[in-house]
Amino acid sequence: MSDSRARKASQAVLLASADDTEASFYEAMQRADLDRMMGVWADDDEIACVHPSGPRVVGPVAVRAGFEAIFVNGPVQVSIHQVRRLESGTAAVHHVIERVQAESPEGTQTAYILATNVYMRTALGWRMVLHHASPGQPHDMQEVAEPATMLH
Template structure:
């Protein structure tokens, strides 16, 4: 597999673990470092392995947790760092998400996750694709 295929596979494993409610698999995908971070929609920034992993445990233990599907993943790899930019469909509503990875001991491990609502562009607003690549 190429680096891009490998990081896309790691990203897919993250969403598969979430969908299955598999906390152990989800936690294993994160780097074992105190410098990891996460920003869930509407939450403040979370830093540190215990806090980040705890936030995922809390979400997975919630019986009303949303269904999340990753769409349109786009990988950017730069040496031992990479990120996947995608659309998260959260109970059908689109969010923009970025999952940052580091290649550690032969595997891509998450070091940061962030997702947020996608703003609706008003009629006549600048085309967001004019200034760079758009994934929608």
């Protein structure tokens, strides 16, 4: 077994559920830990990531490069709120609101991100296959339970 596969196999116990994988994803963000970040992703050429206002990047090399560019600035102080889950035996979709805080000369700045995280159960445990994040607003923290009359 290769070192990479052995490392992923040892993480499978830690990633026993989509929730475990999600927690590990956000912990990697908060630590700017690129290896841990890539450990939550499926080993598949079709994984994809969309950062807020960014392009869709596809494949492990592109996903890694995207997070590497983010982590150049250090850890990302992010917390998730209003997690909603749609799950089956082999797939899970979590839509969340991310609250991101960063220090600037003006003080602490807060941004809200609307994110969808998709996970699949693999032979090595639950792995992320998609993270899609869009810019949000503070009012997004207020949840609307019924659909509006306008569709996109």
